[in-house]
Amino acid sequence: MATRRILYFTAEDHYLYRSQGSALELEAKFSGDDLGVSAFREHLRGQRRALYSVLADLAGEDFHEELIPYLRGSDRAAVIQRRLAQRYRDTRLAAALSLGQAASGERRNERLLLTSFTNTQQLAPWLDALEEAGARLSGVYSVPLLAPALAARLGVKGERALVVTATRAGLRQCYVDQNRLRFARLERTVEMVPQALAMFVRSETQRLLQYLVTLRALPREGAPVQVLVLAPPGQRALFEQALVSDGRLVFRSVDYADALKAVGLKSAPEGTAAEALYLHLAARKPPAEQFASREERRSFFIWQLQRGIVAAGALGFAACALYGGSRWLEVMNVRSQAAVQNREAQLAAQQYGRITATFPVTQTTTENMKVTVVEFSKLAEQSASPERSFVHVSRVLEEFPQMELDSLVWSVGRPGAGADKSKSAKQGEISVIVEISGRVNATQRNDYRAITGQVQRFAAALAGSGYRLLRTQLPFDVTSEGTLSGDIGTGPDTGEAPRFTIVVARRLP
Amino acid sequence: MNFTREELRKLATPLLVALAVLGAGAALIWSAGESLRDAQRTLAAAQAERKQNAERLTRIAEEEREVSQKLDVYQRLKSLNILGEERRLEWADAITRIRTQRELLDLRYRVERQQLLYSAVGKPANVDFFASTMKVDLALLHEEDLLRFLADLRESGNAFYSVKRCALTRTGQAATGTTITPRLRAECEIDLVTILDRASKQ
Numbered sequence: 001m002a003t004r005r006i007l008y009f010t011a012e013d014h015y016l017y018r019s020q021g022s023a024l025e026l027e028a029k030f031s032g033d034d035l036g037v038s039a040f041r042e043h044l045r046g047q048r049r050a051l052y053s054v055l056a057d058l059a060g061e062d063f064h065e066e067l068i069p070y071l072r073g074s075d076r077a078a079v080i081q082r083r084l085a086q087r088y089r090d091t092r093l094a095a096a097l098s099l100g101q102a103a104s105g106e107r108r109n110e111r112l113l114l115t116s117f118t119n120t121q122q123l124a125p126w127l128d129a130l131e132e133a134g135a136r137l138s139g140v141y142s143v144p145l146l147a148p149a150l151a152a153r154l155g156v157k158g159e160r161a162l163v164v165t166a167t168r169a170g171l172r173q174c175y176v177d178q179n180r181l182r183f184a185r186l187e188r189t190v191e192m193v194p195q196a197l198a199m200f201v202r203s204e205t206q207r208l209l210q211y212l213v214t215l216r217a218l219p220r221e222g223a224p225v226q227v228l229v230l231a232p233p234g235q236r237a238l239f240e241q242a243l244v245s246d247g248r249l250v251f252r253s254v255d256y257a258d259a260l261k262a263v264g265l266k267s268a269p270e271g272t273a274a275e276a277l278y279l280h281l282a283a284r285k286p287p288a289e290q291f292a293s294r295e296e297r298r299s300f301f302i303w304q305l306q307r308g309i310v311a312a313g314a315l316g317f318a319a320c321a322l323y324g325g326s327r328w329l330e331v332m333n334v335r336s337q338a339a340v341q342n343r344e345a346q347l348a349a350q351q352y353g354r355i356t357a358t359f360p361v362t363q364t365t366t367e368n369m370k371v372t373v374v375e376f377s378k379l380a381e382q383s384a385s386p387e388r389s390f391v392h393v394s395r396v397l398e399e400f401p402q403m404e405l406d407s408l409v410w411s412v413g414r415p416g417a418g419a420d421k422s423k424s425a426k427q428g429e430i431s432v433i434v435e436i437s438g439r440v441n442a443t444q445r446n447d448y449r450a451i452t453g454q455v456q457r458f459a460a461a462l463a464g465s466g467y468r469l470l471r472t473q474l475p476f477d478v479t480s481e482g483t484l485s486g487d488i489g490t491g492p493d494t495g496e497a498p499r500f501t502i503v504v505a506r507r508l509p
Numbered sequence: 510m511n512f513t514r515e516e517l518r519k520l521a522t523p524l525l526v527a528l529a530v531l532g533a534g535a536a537l538i539w540s541a542g543e544s545l546r547d548a549q550r551t552l553a554a555a556q557a558e559r560k561q562n563a564e565r566l567t568r569i570a571e572e573e574r575e576v577s578q579k580l581d582v583y584q585r586l587k588s589l590n591i592l593g594e595e596r597r598l599e600w601a602d603a604i605t606r607i608r609t610q611r612e613l614l615d616l617r618y619r620v621e622r623q624q625l626l627y628s629a630v631g632k633p634a635n636v637d638f639f640a641s642t643m644k645v646d647l648a649l650l651h652e653e654d655l656l657r658f659l660a661d662l663r664e665s666g667n668a669f670y671s672v673k674r675c676a677l678t679r680t681g682q683a684a685t686g687t688t689i690t691p692r693l694r695a696e697c698e699i700d701l702v703t704i705l706d707r708a709s710k711q
Contacts, residue, residue, distance in 0.1 A: 302516050302519055302520070305520060305523075306519065306520060306522075306523040307523075309520065309523040309524055309526075309527045310523045310526055310527055310530075312527055313523075313526060313527025313528065313529075313530040313531050314527075314530060316527070316530065316531045316534055317530040317531060317533060317534040318534075319534070320531070320533075320534025320535060320537055320538050321534060321537060323538055323541075324534070324537035324538045324540075324541040325541075327538065327541035327542060327544075327545055328541050328544070330545055331541065331544045331545045331548050334545065334548040334549055334551075334552050335548045335551070335552075337552055338548060338551045338552040338555045339555075341552065341555035341556050341558070341559045342555045342558070342559075344559045344562075344563075345555060345558040345559035345561075345562045345563075348559065348562035348563050348565070348566050349562050351566055352562060352565055352566050352569060355566075355569050355573075356569070356572075359573060359576050359577075360576065360577060360580055362576075362580055362583065363587070363709050363710045364583070364706050364708045364709040364710065365631070365632060365633065365708050366572070366576055367631055367632035367708075368631040368632065368633075368634070368636055368706050368707075368708040368709070369576070369579055369580065369583050369706075370575070370576075370579055371629045371630070371631045371636045372583060372586070372592070372629075372631075372636050372704060372706055373579040373582045373583055373586075374579075375627075375629045375636065375638065376582070376586060376591075376638075376669070376704060377582075379626075379638065379669070379671070379702065380669070383669075383671040383672070384672070385656075385659060385663075385672060386655070386656070386659070386672060386675050387656050387659075387660075390652060390656065405679075406678070406679055407676065407677060407678040407679070408676070408677040409674070409675070409676040409677075410672075410674065410675045410676075410677075411673065411674040411675070412671075412672070412673055412674070413673075
């Protein structure tokens with residue numbers, strides 16, 4: 001966490017505190033005159049680029065409520081700037097605090113609390129010194145601006161309350177309504193005993209109440225107002241005894257130690273009073289509203305932007321790392337699954353190896369042995385011997401003694417591959433093909449009908465016992481497409497028997 | 510909001526740091542994604558191997574039976590010298606022996622150069638089937654001579670004899686009575702198939 005320095009600015013002396021974590025330390029003290037400014041400039045020389053804020057605890061702080069049209073963006077900023085300029089001669093340290101919407105007829109308005117210091121010149125040299133030193137000014141706050149945050153920390157929840165604290169500057173009274181500052185005043189105090197301080201608190205609170213009623217900031221009649229009084233260390237009991245509640249005011253005293261705990265401040269420098277609480281809040285939980293202009297805070301804004309960019313990068317990296325981490329977990333899970341699968345595969349392979357070791361000894365691998373036998377079996381199935389075909393043809397010939405064979409061509413192949421493709425033949429099937437050429441004896445050569453009949457019967461007889469007829473070439477072309485000629489009874493008989501060709505096939509398994 | 514050159518210079522370093530950090534994050538995601546894809550591939554391969562091994566283990570009884578059955582055939586192929594390199598001299602011897610034994614009148618043959626029929630995928634090496642086509646011209650007294658010749662050839666081993674074609678024709682020569690005259694001629698084409706198991710231990 002970055003170290004922040006807060007310049008606590010009072011009418012007399014100014015104190016520079018260093019806030020780190022939940023600790024607050026007094027770093028330096030400067031007088032309110034020119035010597036103090038010079039010393040501050042000198043001090044800043046060794047603190048370049050440090051983070052600074054200013055907490056003013058001054059009596060001359062003006063609060064004025066205004067009503068502006070309900071606007072947003074640059075229009076609202078322009079209206080506010082105009083109202084501030086109308087109200088204050090010097091707007092360098094002026095702020096407008098929104099008090100929320102105000103319904104007035106049909107028009108929506110916004111209530112503002114304009115606030116500034118009646119004498120901004122006392123702050124100017126100190127702010128100039130900061131600017132010249134290149135310090136990062138996060139904001140200029142006043143104690144009243146931090147009062148709502150303190151009230152909330154001390155248990156005030158939205159109701160009207162007066163927060164009364166004793167700081168180095170005096171008795172600070174802040175009127176908070178709905179967690180928003182409405183009014184504040186600082187009454188200078190002198191050294192007094194706790195009893196007297198308590199009585200002073202009571203009388204000043206009643207005076208403030210009267211004033212607020214006069215301003216109509218508080219209703220004349222109504223519920224009692226809670227008064228939150230921060231008692232000095234160890235004086236709570238005494239304060240509770242002195243501050244008796246009545247019909248208009250309900251006092252609640254808070255012990256200083258309890259208040260430190262409530263704001264998260266573990267150690268406060270010795271000698272500090274209630275301002276330690278405001279200083280810590282200004283350092284750690286600064287409110288959005290403050291007095292410094294945008295230009296005065298420019299260096300701080302750039303610093304915030306730098307950190308924001310780096311933080312965005314770191315956030316992006318964290319998101320990537322988170323996503324990447326989840327993917328890596330997935331990777332580890334998948335890898336472990338793969339390792340299990342590999343182990344199981346190895347176990348199965350080892351078991352397989354052990355079992356196959358008991359198999360009969362072969363001269364090759366099991367795989368190759370299988371391939372060899374399977375492929376050889378296929379080859380053998382597609383091979384045949386002519387013997388079976390010869391036997392078949394011989395048997396048929398015995399029934400047809402007038403048939404005389406000239407040639408017999410036995411082959412293994414695909415019937416469709418031949419020149420004459422039979423429609424019935426299934427192409428692609430390996431078959432035994434037998435082509436028989438022969439002559440028809442003991443029949444008149446010119447007896448076409450008898451010869452054709454005998455050849456057709458012979459072919460029909462061959463097409464049996466697993467054989468199918470592929471082609472029959474008759475001695476004469478008796479089809480309508482061919483030419484049929486005859487020379488009956490006049491010419492001499494040449495004696496040559498009519499020739500035929502029959503092709504049959506048997507499919508191999 | 511406008512920035513001065515000095516302010517932009519101040520913002521440049523954090524911007525570069527943020528970009529570098531984001532780049533590192535993106536690289537982390539990319540590398541995780543790559544590793545995941547790689548691991549998934551490894552897992553798929555391991556699952557496939559485990560499945561294959563498990564299935565093989567389940568089928569082992571069947572495989573044992575199959576191995577013993579196939580081993581008989583394999584050993585028979587080996588003993589017939591069908592498995593192994595070609596033995597052309599043995600083929601020539603066998604044909605000469607058959608011709609003498611069967612008293613064949615005329616026998617001429619020619620064995621063509623060896624050709625690869627096909628190569629079956631095995632493990633660890635392929636099993637190649639080779640064929641050498643033999644053309645045989647025989648003079649026959651009777652068609653039975655051809656069948657006996659083919660049977661004798663098959664019995665002689667040293668190859669698987671796959672008969673592709675046989676053409677039987679009449680010679681047309683008349684018997685003289687003094688000399689034996691062939692009545693038939695046979696022209697055959699026979700594939701002499703041998704198998705080369707490249708994983709076989711000789």
